[in-house]
Every structure is written in structure tokens, then in C-alpha cells.
Amino acid sequence: MDVSGLWHYDGRTAIRHKVDLRTGDDGFSLIGDNVDMGPYRWSDLVRRDNSPDGPVYGLKDKAGWRICFAGGVPDAIRDQLPGPARYGRWVDQLGFWRASVMFLAVSAVFALAVFKAPDWLAPNIPFAWEKQMGDAMVGDFGGRFCNGPGGQAALDALVRKIDQGKPAVRVHVANIGMVNAVALPGGNIVLFRGLLQEAKSPDEIAGVLGHEIGHVRKRHVVQALMRQAGLSVLLGGFGGNGGGYLNAMLAASYSREAESAADDYAIRQLKSARISPDDTAAFFARMSAQEAKLGEAAAALGYVSSHPLSQSRERAFRQSKQAGTAYAPVIDADQWAALSDICHNDPKVPAEDSLFF
Known part of the structure; x- marks a missing residue:
């Protein structure tokens, strides 16, 4: 069977040839002047695109080779030709x-x-890189760290009592009323003034701080930041976006496994320092009660939104208490008074800006 009215490009020149197509048993040949006759197999044809003359077909493994049935595709060979793409090549x-x-x-x-x-x-991730990112976030607090007389010294003494790891963590108190604490990259931890106001004893702070130090030692901090802010933390670095990553860190929450590991670390440190875990358990119980009472509004508490609480966490601290152990407060009464009022006694710290976060 011969089909006329085709045009053809051979892929070697830009000359359009007028050809006829002659069918064979399992393929076809082209008839015309100065063309590659073939034969070609039907299965080697691929649908390329459409032209005003009709559908255009190419040949596998032969770039630029084209034929077009300008006079229309005869029904007798239509089933031999590849159909148009339905979903993509x-x-x-x-x-x-x-x-x-x-x-x-x-x-x-x-x-x-x-x-x-x-x-x-x-x-x-190299710790030097993590520290540089953490320092950028710390700087974004904009001088809101409190330094009332004796307050930072008391806090440093508390930290030394519950953690002697290397590199040493750096803990600050920010003049922010939210009840929260946040671990930042590079071994930086920030306690909010609201947490000190909520705490009933220095041992409560020791447990909460031990938990945050656990996140630092277990390298949970960058994990949480990457989940919240995405891999752009690594791909884009931290230059110019410290505030964005700080907000991401404040909004981040840890996995159940990470929270449990941080609790285990805190419990071990309290045990080693002979600090009663009862106060930390009491803090968790109090936060859980406020969460149950306030419902969705509990997000304003900060701590319960970023540190999911449960009875099992409270129970783990209570059950870690050892009978017959002589426990002592992590710092003395004078140190606790200085730490509690670290922001109130600092006339230079800026007033809290509710729009900061």
C-alpha cells in the first residue's frame, strides 16, 4: 500500500522532502528524491507533536528525523502509528x-x-558551625538578658552543680514574661523571666534546666530546628536570618523520644548532684493542671506548647527519688533570691516588648 502527501526531514539537513510511504509486512519505506528509503519498523516511530498539516512522528535514536501525513492518516495504518501522549512521555x-x-x-x-x-x-554538624548559629540567635534577643546583682553568679553556680559536661553550656535569663525555656544551637540556653516567677524553688529550675541541657548534650537542638525551618538551615546558612531561625526554634517541639531522653539526662544529673526530683515533678504537675484548665489558651504558657507534658513524665521524676538519700537545695536561699529577682534588680534591662516574638 502506498500513501502519498507526506513531508519528511532526514535529520541531516533542513530541507523538507516530499515523499510517499510504502507499507510492508512489519514496517514501511519512504519513496522520494534524495531520501533514506528505509525500511523502518512501525515500532521505531514515536509521536512528537502536531503541525497544521497533521500529526508529526519521529524515529527512535535518530534526532531530527520527521514525517508528517499532510494529507491525513489513512485508516488502514492508523493502528500501526503511536498515539498521542496521554500523561507524559x-x-x-x-x-x-x-x-x-x-x-x-x-x-x-x-x-x-x-x-x-x-x-x-x-x-x-561541626560544633563550631552550630555555635556560630547559636551566637547569632542569642544576639537577636537584643540586650534583653537580665544581670541583676548576684543573679548570673547564682545561675552559673546552679548550672555547674547539675552539669560538668564539655563544652560548657551558657545560660541566660531573658526579660520575657512567658513561662518557658529554650535550648539554642551551640550550647546556649535561655530561661524566660516568667519561668523564674512560676518556679517555687531552685530545684524546680534545676530539673527544667537539666532537661534543656539534655537536649544540648543529645544534639536534639539542631534536629528540632531543621524539622521546623527545613534543610535551608544547612543550605542557606544563618547569615541575615538569625531572627527567623530563633522564632523557628521557639516554635519547635521535640519528639516524644527526644523529650524522654532529655528527661532521663535530667534525672541522672539530679541524682548525681543529690537534688530532689520531687520539685521538678511538682512543676510538671502544676503545668499539666494549668494546661487542662486553660485548654487551647495554654499555648500562652509557652512551656506546655513546646514541651509536651504527660503523667508518665511527672511519674518518672517522682519514681527516681531514692529512699534514704540526703538531698540538699541546688543553691542556697540567698542565691535563689538573687536569681529570682535577676530581672527586677537590673535597671538596665529593656522593658519587655510583647511584640518581640
């Missing part, structure tokens, strides 16, 4: 269902990689 080649299964598998692997990336990457 590679989807049509694989088939819709096979491509769908492959897409779901690739998506699942990608989602797992993104979810697990912080766990894999965070422990291998």
Missing part, C-alpha cells in the same frame, strides 16, 4: 499503573529521607 512508555506505583515508591523514599534527614545530619 515516560508515563506512557511505562504505562499508567506501573508509573503510579513507581511514583508512590519514589515519593515514600523521598518523604522518609526528608523526615529522617535531621536525625542523620544533626550529629555530624
Whole structure:
């Protein structure tokens, strides 16, 4: 069977040839002047695009080779020609269902990689890089750290009592009324004034601070930041975006496993320093009661929004108490008074700005 009215590009020159097509048993040949006659197999044709003259077909592995049935495709050979793309070239080649299964598998692997990336990457981030990022975040507090007489010395003494790890953590008190504490990259921890006002004893602060130090020692901080702010933390660095990452850190929450590991660290440190865990358990119980009473409004408490509480956490601290152990306060009464009033006794600290966060 001969089909006339085709145009053809051979892929070697820009000359359009007028050709006829002659069908064979399992393919076709082209008839015309100065053209590659073939034969070609129908299965080697691929649908390229459309022209005003009709559908255009190419040849596999031969760039620029084209034929077009300018006079229309005869019904006798229509079934031999590849149809138009339905979903996209590679989807049509694989088939819709096979491509769908492959897409779901690739998506699942990608989602797992993104979810697990912080766990894999965070422990291998150089501490010097993490410290530089943490210092940038600390600087974003804009001088809101309190330094009332004796307050920082009392806080430093408390920290030394519950943690002798290296590198040493640096703890500050910010003049912010929210009941919260946040661990920042590079071993920086910030207690908010509201937490000191809420605490009934220095031992409560010791337990909460021990928990935050646990996050630092376990490298949970960068993990949480990466989950909240994304891999841009690594790809984009921290230059010019310290405030954005600080807000991300404040909004971040740790996984149940990370919270449990930080609690375990705090319990071990309290035990080693002979500090009663009862006060920390009492703090958790009080926060849980306020959360239950206030419902969604409890987010304003800060601590319960970023540190999920549970009866099991409170129970873990209570059950860690050792009978017959002589416990003593982590710091004395005078030191606790200085720490409690560290912001009130500092005339230079800026007043709290509710719009800061």
C-alpha cells in the first residue's frame, strides 16, 4: 500500500522532502528524491507533536528525523502509528499503573529521607558551625538578658552543680514574661523571666534546666530546628536570618523520644548532684493542671506548647527519688533570691516588648 502527501526531514539537513510511504509486512519505506528509503519498523516511530498539516512522528535514536501525513492518516495504518501522549512521555512508555506505583515508591523514599534527614545530619554538624548559629540567635534577643546583682553568679553556680559536661553550656535569663525555656544551637540556653516567677524553688529550675541541657548534650537542638525551618538551615546558612531561625526554634517541639531522653539526662544529673526530683515533678504537675484548665489558651504558657507534658513524665521524676538519700537545695536561699529577682534588680534591662516574638 502506498500513501502519498507526506513531508519528511532526514535529520541531516533542513530541507523538507516530499515523499510517499510504502507499507510492508512489519514496517514501511519512504519513496522520494534524495531520501533514506528505509525500511523502518512501525515500532521505531514515536509521536512528537502536531503541525497544521497533521500529526508529526519521529524515529527512535535518530534526532531530527520527521514525517508528517499532510494529507491525513489513512485508516488502514492508523493502528500501526503511536498515539498521542496521554500523561507524559515516560508515563506512557511505562504505562499508567506501573508509573503510579513507581511514583508512590519514589515519593515514600523521598518523604522518609526528608523526615529522617535531621536525625542523620544533626550529629555530624561541626560544633563550631552550630555555635556560630547559636551566637547569632542569642544576639537577636537584643540586650534583653537580665544581670541583676548576684543573679548570673547564682545561675552559673546552679548550672555547674547539675552539669560538668564539655563544652560548657551558657545560660541566660531573658526579660520575657512567658513561662518557658529554650535550648539554642551551640550550647546556649535561655530561661524566660516568667519561668523564674512560676518556679517555687531552685530545684524546680534545676530539673527544667537539666532537661534543656539534655537536649544540648543529645544534639536534639539542631534536629528540632531543621524539622521546623527545613534543610535551608544547612543550605542557606544563618547569615541575615538569625531572627527567623530563633522564632523557628521557639516554635519547635521535640519528639516524644527526644523529650524522654532529655528527661532521663535530667534525672541522672539530679541524682548525681543529690537534688530532689520531687520539685521538678511538682512543676510538671502544676503545668499539666494549668494546661487542662486553660485548654487551647495554654499555648500562652509557652512551656506546655513546646514541651509536651504527660503523667508518665511527672511519674518518672517522682519514681527516681531514692529512699534514704540526703538531698540538699541546688543553691542556697540567698542565691535563689538573687536569681529570682535577676530581672527586677537590673535597671538596665529593656522593658519587655510583647511584640518581640
